[in-house]
Amino acid sequence: MGATAGRSVARIERPVLPFETIRLEGETDARSWTVHLTQDEASSGASIALGYKNAVVVMPEGSRLRIAINGESVVDTPISSSNDIKRMTASIRPGLLRAGQNIIRMEAFQRHRTDCTIEATYELWTDVDSASTKLIFAEGATKTLRGLDDLPAVGVDNIGVTTIRVVAPKIYRPEIRDRLLRLVQLVALRGRYAHPVIQVVESDPGPSPVGTIKVAMGLASELRSLVAGVPDAATIQPLTMMMQEPVSLGSTLVVSGPTWQDLDTAIGIVGARGINAAQVERGVIDTASWQWPEVPTAFGARSFRFADLGVPTQEFSGRRLKTGFSINLPSDFYATEYGETVLHLDAAYTSAVRPGSHVNVFVNGMISTQMTITSQGDIVRRHNIRVPLKNFKSGLNQITIEAVLLTDADERCAPGETLSEANRFVLFDTTTLEFPTYGRIGRLPDLAVLSAGRFPDEDLPTTVVLARPDPLNYSAAGTLLARMARSAGAPVRAQFSNAASADDESVLFIGAVDQIPAGLLNRVKVSEHLRMIWPSTPTAGDRSGPQMVSTEFSLPAAQASPDHTATASTDEVRKRWSETFQRRGVLQQTIGTVQDWMEKTFSLSVSSLSLEERTDVPYEPPQRASLLVAQSRTETSGVWTLVTARTDKALADETARLANPMIWSQVAGRAIALEPREMKLQVEPIKDYRFVQTLPPSLTNLRLVAANWMSANILPYAVLMLACCTFLGVATSLLLNRLGRRS
Numbered sequence: 001m002g003a004t005a006g007r008s009v010a011r012i013e014r015p016v017l018p019f020e021t022i023r024l025e026g027e028t029d030a031r032s033w034t035v036h037l038t039q040d041e042a043s044s045g046a047s048i049a050l051g052y053k054n055a056v057v058v059m060p061e062g063s064r065l066r067i068a069i070n071g072e073s074v075v076d077t078p079i080s081s082s083n084d085i086k087r088m089t090a091s092i093r094p095g096l097l098r099a100g101q102n103i104i105r106m107e108a109f110q111r112h113r114t115d116c117t118i119e120a121t122y123e124l125w126t127d128v129d130s131a132s133t134k135l136i137f138a139e140g141a142t143k144t145l146r147g148l149d150d151l152p153a154v155g156v157d158n159i160g161v162t163t164i165r166v167v168a169p170k171i172y173r174p175e176i177r178d179r180l181l182r183l184v185q186l187v188a189l190r191g192r193y194a195h196p197v198i199q200v201v202e203s204d205p206g207p208s209p210v211g212t213i214k215v216a217m218g219l220a221s222e223l224r225s226l227v228a229g230v231p232d233a234a235t236i237q238p239l240t241m242m243m244q245e246p247v248s249l250g251s252t253l254v255v256s257g258p259t260w261q262d263l264d265t266a267i268g269i270v271g272a273r274g275i276n277a278a279q280v281e282r283g284v285i286d287t288a289s290w291q292w293p294e295v296p297t298a299f300g301a302r303s304f305r306f307a308d309l310g311v312p313t314q315e316f317s318g319r320r321l322k323t324g325f326s327i328n329l330p331s332d333f334y335a336t337e338y339g340e341t342v343l344h345l346d347a348a349y350t351s352a353v354r355p356g357s358h359v360n361v362f363v364n365g366m367i368s369t370q371m372t373i374t375s376q377g378d379i380v381r382r383h384n385i386r387v388p389l390k391n392f393k394s395g396l397n398q399i400t401i402e403a404v405l406l407t408d409a410d411e412r413c414a415p416g417e418t419l420s421e422a423n424r425f426v427l428f429d430t431t432t433l434e435f436p437t438y439g440r441i442g443r444l445p446d447l448a449v450l451s452a453g454r455f456p457d458e459d460l461p462t463t464v465v466l467a468r469p470d471p472l473n474y475s476a477a478g479t480l481l482a483r484m485a486r487s488a489g490a491p492v493r494a495q496f497s498n499a500a501s502a503d504d505e506s507v508l509f510i511g512a513v514d515q516i517p518a519g520l521l522n523r524v525k526v527s528e529h530l531r532m533i534w535p536s537t538p539t540a541g542d543r544s545g546p547q548m549v550s551t552e553f554s555l556p557a558a559q560a561s562p563d564h565t566a567t568a569s570t571d572e573v574r575k576r577w578s579e580t581f582q583r584r585g586v587l588q589q590t591i592g593t594v595q596d597w598m599e600k601t602f603s604l605s606v607s608s609l610s611l612e613e614r615t616d617v618p619y620e621p622p623q624r625a626s627l628l629v630a631q632s633r634t635e636t637s638g639v640w641t642l643v644t645a646r647t648d649k650a651l652a653d654e655t656a657r658l659a660n661p662m663i664w665s666q667v668a669g670r671a672i673a674l675e676p677r678e679m680k681l682q683v684e685p686i687k688d689y690r691f692v693q694t695l696p697p698s699l700t701n702l703r704l705v706a707a708n709w710m711s712a713n714i715l716p717y718a719v720l721m722l723a724c725c726t727f728l729g730v731a732t733s734l735l736l737n738r739l740g741r742r743s
Helices: 002-008 039-043 119-123 148-154 174-191 260-270 277-282 408-412 447-451 471-488 530-536 562-567 570-602 648-658 699-712 714-739
Strands: 013-015 021-025 028-037 046-054 064-069 072-078 086-091 100-109 125-129 134-137 162-167 196-201 212-219 239-244 251-257 302-305 314-316 320-329 340-349 358-363 366-372 378-388 395-404 425-427 432-435 442-444 462-466 494-497 507-510 627-633 639-645 671-674 682-684 690-692
Touching: 021 028, 021 100, 028 039, 028 148, 028 320, 046 064, 046 072, 072 086, 148 174, 148 212, 148 239, 148 251, 162 174, 162 471, 174 196, 174 212, 174 260, 174 471, 174 494, 196 471, 212 260, 239 260, 251 260, 314 320, 320 425, 340 358, 358 378, 366 378, 395 425, 447 627, 462 471, 471 507, 471 648, 627 648, 639 648, 648 671, 699 714
Parallel strands: 162 196, 162 212, 212 251, 462 494, 462 507, 507 639
Antiparallel strands: 013 134, 021 125, 028 100, 046 086, 046 125, 046 134, 064 072, 064 100, 239 251, 302 432, 314 425, 320 395, 340 378, 340 425, 340 432, 358 366, 358 395, 442 690, 627 639, 627 671, 671 682
16 A cells, blocks of 8 residues: 555656756857657646756846747746756646657857956856756656657656666577667667667666666566566567566566567567668658757758758847757768858848958867958848868768857947847848768778768678677677667668677677787777776776865976976076077978968868878877777778777776767767767877778769869879879970971
C-alpha cells in the first residue's frame, strides 16, 4: 500500500536542454530544438520549469528571456538573476503539447546597464541551467513507451545525454559482439538522439534513471536469467517489444529470439523504420534534437533562403545584431583555397546608422568577410557579399551574420539610452546564401570522413578491432559507432574482429594505450612516446578539485637562482636582447618581414612555396590529452584508424564526451586530441595525403580539383606555367625558323 501511494504522487520530470548549459550571448540570441513526447505525456497537464543566471551588467528593465513551444509563448520574463540561479515555473496551455515532435525556441533580448559601446555587448550573457529546466507533468501522469516509435521520447538527462544501457549475456562471444554493436546503432537512429552514449553490462543494473533506455538482447534461454519479465513468446519466435519497468518510470526494450537467426530478425525490426532514405538522399542532416531546423547539405550550385534555414525577419534596435545557421558540406568537399559563396543580402537601416558600420560574416568562428556601410539610411536588395570557402570544412559549418551599428546617440550614451526601442536595422528572411559548383574528391587520411559517419572505401567494409571483449571496450566502440550512424543517417558498414590481419584494407582499432599492439602507433604516425607519457602523467580524474595557485610552487633552479635575478642589470638585459636580434642578421630579418607581408597580403605561406614532398611527422598529443584519434593511409587504398585513451574506463568516458555533437562536428585532419573538461579539439592538419575518387569522372570536377590543388601549391603551379611558356616559346621559334620568311 505504501509503495502504491508513493507512486501515485510521483511526478514525471523531463529535462529538455540538449546540453548541460545553454549560453545566450550578446544583445539578441536564440536556440531552437525539438523534444519528443509520448501520447500519455502530451495529453496530461504540464508546466515548464526554468533555471537561469545572467551577467551582472544585464539590465533587468530592458532584458527578457522568452521560451516558445510549438510557436506559442509560454515564458516571457525579465532577466534578473546575477547572483545565483533563479528558478521559476510556468504553466503550459492544455493541448499545446503534442505526441511526437515538439519545437522549443529559447530567446534572450539583453541590454547593458550603463555602456552603449559595441565592446560592452560582449559582456552580456545568460546561462540556462539544464538541471533546473524541465517539463513537469501533472501528478498521476504516466510515461509509457508503447512501441519503437516512442524511442525518441526517452529524452535526455541533466547534461543532455541519452544513455542506451545494453544488458547482454556472455558478451565475449563474437556472436553477441557483432549483433550488439549493430543493435545500438539502430536504436540510436530510431531514437534520433542528439548525444547517444552506450553502456554495456552483463547483469541487470536495476531501474533506469531519467534519459536512459535499457535494452535487453540475447537468446531467450540466456536472457531470462538476466532480466525479469521476458515474455515466453521470445522462446518460440523473434521478439522486439517495450516493457515498462515495475519500480521506475523507465522502459526496457527486449530484443530476443530462440536462435541466432531469430535474434537477427528481431534486430532487423528495430531498424526497419529507423532510416529515413529520403532525407539521406537529399542530404538533410537530422539535427532536430539539438538544432532546429534540420541542416541541409550544399552539394554545389544551390541557394538557401534564410527563412528555410531558421532565420526569420528581424527588426533590431541595439548595437550588435547576431544571427546564425548551419550548412553541411559532403565529406569529399575540396574547395578551400579558391572558391567562394555569395551572400545575397536583403536588409535596411535608418539614417541614425553612421557610415563605418559594417556587416561581418563568420564561418566556424573565423571572420571571413565584411561589408562596410557607406551611406546613412538605405534599403539593400540582393547586395552581393562574397564569402571565401577558406574557413568551410566537410561536415557541419556554423555561419554567423553580425551587424555592428554605430550611431551618434550611442556615442553620447545619455542615461537610459540602452533602453531605446527605436529600430535601426532590419534583416529580411529573403536573404539567400548561394553555393557554387565546387571540386569534390576524397583524401586519405581525413578524419572528416569519420565525423560524417563513413569510412573512406564504402565498397569494402572496415574491420573494427576491439582490444578486449569486455564491457568498457564494447561501450566505447558502441558509442563511437552510434555517433557515426547518427551522422550518416544509416548504420556503419563494418565487420568486427578480435585482431587485425595483413589482409585488412581498412582497420578501426579501439582500445586503451596499454592494449595497443606493437607497431600500431607507428602505423598511424603517432609518437611511440605516448606509451611512456600517458602512464607517467595523471589523468583529469586523478586531480581533486579545481586547479588553484599553490604556495608550494617553485621555479626551476636556473630560473630561481638569486644570482641570475639579483645581479642582472638593465644594461646587461638590453645587451642580451640586442645580441639576439644581431644574430638573426639583416638577411633573416628581411626574409621574415617578406614572409609576413606575403601571408598577410596574398595568403601565401612558406609551405605553399615549397617543392619538397610533404610528410607527416609522428604526432605527439598534448600531455593533458585524455583521448586520441589518429588516422593514416596504407600503401593500398585503405586507412588505419586508432581510438585510444589512458585506461579502459577513460576510453569509455572520453568517447562519450567525444560523441557530444558540438565536439564531434570539430573532428577533422589526420589526428585529434581531446583534453579534460575542454569543448574544443586539438586538430592536427593533413600534409601527406592521397586523392580518392568519389564521383564519376568528369572534366568539370577535374578542373575544379586541379584549381584548388594549384591554389594550395603555388610554386609547383608557377613551375608548370613556366614550363608551358618555355615549351610554347621554343615551339613557336622552331616553327618560325622552318616556315617563316626572313625580313
